[in-house]
Amino acid sequence: MRTEEIRRSIVGVAAIAWFYGIAPLRRNIYWSFHYALAPLAFLFFIYLYGGSGSVGYALAGGFVMVTVTASVSMETEAAFNRIVLKLHEMYVASPVRPLTYVIGLALANQLSAAPGVATFLVITTALTLLTPLLFFTIIFSLITVWITFSVLGYIISTLVRDLRDLWTWSPIITGLVSVLPPVFYPLELLPEALRGVAYIIPTATAARLVHIAIGAVTAAQQEWILLWTAAAIQSTIAIAVLLRNTRWRIT
């Protein structure tokens, strides 16, 4: 029975992701390009001013920013589905579980980020920087960022009453978490007192992991382990928050 429920949930996630992700994306492929534009511009300017030595930071930042932007856009997708289309109501009054719905939508949004992530992977490979460890680190880091910011996006979507509120929130959040913290630049540039952000802000944690794995900075094994743990804890907290705040049924 339990296995059957899990199977159904997985199929449900796939159906929702296909409906909101793949099907419309095939019809408007431009959706996926805009996520990569800003990070590619950063890469260009960082290379221009920082030289080849700083490319590792720009690539790490690019991976993280593409993923964050796509994940945060979940807030618009979910709010649009609830406020404008009202299809959300059809899912609530159905056997679809809140988690199935949220994961399906989050996956659908992330599919739009795939071409951007692939672009940065191609650049990393072309620069002969890609190693199995780096690849694994990138995947792990991006999954944690995806989880955390999709949850944030979904929770925000449940709080707004007008879509126009979100037009400002998406760029604010993306800017705050992927430009200000040490995502495109090394943690060491921050004053000593502020370096703890690497363990608190999910984008900084993910970027630091990639900075280390790409060889842009060297770090003690202890820090490496701490960063992996911090990233895992951040995602777990995000999932716990989601489970308590899906606001599936409105009070």
Add this chain to the structure above:
Amino acid sequence: MSLDGVAVAAEGLRKIYSGGVVALDGVSLEIRAGRIFSLLGRNGAGKTTFVKIASTQLMPSAGRIEVLGYDVITEADKIRRRIAVVPQEGRPALLNTPYEHVYHYLIARGMGLWEARRRTKQILDVLELGGYANTLCSQLSGGLRQRTLVATALATDAELLFLDEPTIGLDAITRIKIWDVIRTLTHEEGRTVILTTHYMEEAETLSDAVAIIDRGRIVARGGVDEVRSLLHSSARVEVIGGSLTLEELNRYGKVVRLGETVRVYVDDSHAREVVGLALERGARASVSRVTLEDVFVSLVGEGLES
């Protein structure tokens, strides 16, 4: 609350929104299973709030409600497996097709792939959407879009369907088509349909039972004939213009003023007399049978908004 043969049983249901707006004010209602039940009311009367609570989308503030024998608050999951809704003013996603809407929704609900495919094709054909199955919703007319949403809910295997103004914006022929499907679902498949509508004709033609809700309270309920008989009149005389006073008309039966039109509810024997008097006084007058709308107008006091 009795459960046998009852799809929905509400008792003293109240809903007060955060701004202090009382949407439901002690609603008690029993809706039989396997029937078509219509909830009628003006905008803001509480119809959608009732549907949202019964379909586990909204928490009540007080009172009890059981759906299919399960408590809406504590057993929502059990209810959700057996219901489906068409939301009020819902819209399909513009970059998806009608086929995708129905098929993916059925899969997400846990239906097998083959069964989902079969049901999707069937409902699209029945609602004459087959020819548009793979057309993007952005290219469909408003009516076809609404039909897509209706098809999505009707294709499910839900025992209880909540249709919140499902035929709004549809042409008469499509509306009749949807009525046929709803009748088949209830009379042949034994499903229950709870409908909210502004179209009195729809409620009258389709429903086995109706309730009229006004300002969060149920003001009438029962079978269509039963509710119609609440007026204690068989004919409606509509009078426009002329020099007749309300006092004069009051002698014949219940009088309701709707703008420039005055409706007088009378027995057949008095209808001719009222028409004659109206014509004498330079008014235009017409007679018709009493309908559900008359009961509604009489109870709620004003005409329906279109």
